[in-house]
Amino acid sequence: MTGYTPDEKLRLDQLRALRRQWLKDQELSPREPVLPPEKAFSGFWHRFLQKDSVWRRFTRPYGIVETKPKIFPGDTILETGEVIPPMKEHDTHNHH
Incomplete structure (x- = not known):
């Protein structure tokens, strides 16, 4: 049998x-x-995602957080001219 059927x-x-x-x-x-x-x-979206787009000038990334500078005894507050007094001495015999 050779060939294909119809x-x-x-x-x-x-x-x-x-x-x-x-x-x-x-x-x-x-x-x-x-x-x-x-x-x-x-x-x-092309304009929105550009580095110098308008919204980037007025917003900050969440990772950048401003912190207030630390104040130590002897520092002077610029606005008032007040000098921070030295810290009080505490008892060192607390936890016995």
Whole structure:
């Protein structure tokens, strides 16, 4: 028994036609765009994420936290001119 049955031959022809159509569909025509169309908000996000964008000038990253400078005995407060007095001596015999 050699060759294909009529059903097998029909199926092979159909598969061959589908493969050819698929390959043809993969080729780009000169007018067909290669890249997808630009999304509506892409321009906004591009400007928003720039280093010198407006919102970055008025906001700070969460990692940057300002702390007040430490005050030690003998330091002078600039606004009032007040000098911080020395600390009181504490008993050293507390925890027996």
